[in-house]
């Protein structure tokens with residue numbers, strides 16, 4: 647996507663490995679970091695320098711390739727190390743499986759090159775999948791806008807399901823970018839998405855960069871906006887959809903789905919097939935990542951001088967589950983690369 651006038655992907659090959667944006671510093675600093683080993687890739691995923699379900703899959707795929715470059719016998723330990731980096735998004739396992747299955751029967755001296763090639767292909771496929779999600783979602787947005795053509799289509803989204811969470815375009819943002827580019831008037835309500843503020847920091851940064859009209863709202867504002875008729879549809883991304891269609895996504899998504907149902911607002915989930923986990927029957931089986939309470943207890947941001955400051959907002963005990971489950975019955979439809987479907 648367009649980053650300060652240059653067209654970039656969120657991950658790209660370098661001589662020693664790959665470069666990623668350090669998302670902990672966005673939107674204040676645009677800093678590319680080079681990952682040159684599997685250990686660095688695992689750390690970048692675990693510590694959320696990089697994040698978002700499809701993107702952590704891509705980073706892990708390159709991590710495995712880098713491990714094999716150092717030691718072609720390291721397939722299983724490196725796979726385990728990278729898989730352990732974060733528990734919830736199934737794309738991480740999917741991408742590691744893709745690389746492992748691609749190289750495991752090859753001669754040792756051919757493994758690294760083949761792993762890098764598969765990781766490159768995973769990235770290209772992710773871009774194509776998101777483009778296709780965007781095209782199908784665009785048709786949906788055009789239809790919804792046609793029902794009320796005199797005002798912009800108001801879309802509410804949660805977390806960052808954008809190009810920063812994928813290789814390019816994003817999942818839930820792909821239809822938004824395409825619709826904006828093709829002249830569908832729209833406006834996006836961006837949930838702040840506490841505690842890490844992926845909405846306020848990342849989604850808003852992306853939408854601003856693309857010129858999409860948007861407004862950041864507190865996580866608790868969505869229900870009122872729906873009651874006031876200010877939301878035409880909700881589109882969110884997802885980290886894992888189980889066989890019955892339950893949707894695991896950033897904490898707070900479920901409450902938006904409940905409010906949407908109560909107010910007759912359509913609730914859509916945008917996802918590529920790489921996010922479906924048919925091995926799990928329902929959302930109750932998804933491992934929910936428990937993140938450090940520090941994410942809630944401390945807030946970081948720029949002071950008036952421009953310097954970053956970190957301040958404490960509570961000294962109490964903190965519980966910080968990072969994801970929740972939206973039952974399939976609350977989902978109006980799934981926007982996938984194959985089309986918009988009522989079931990998965």
Ligand code: MRU
Pocket residue numbers: 697698699700735804805806807808811812816817818844882883884885895896968
């Ligand atoms: O904890 P994060 O920031 O990695 O969570 C990411 C999300 O919840 C995204 O919305 C998700 O990966 C799906 S959209 C690509």
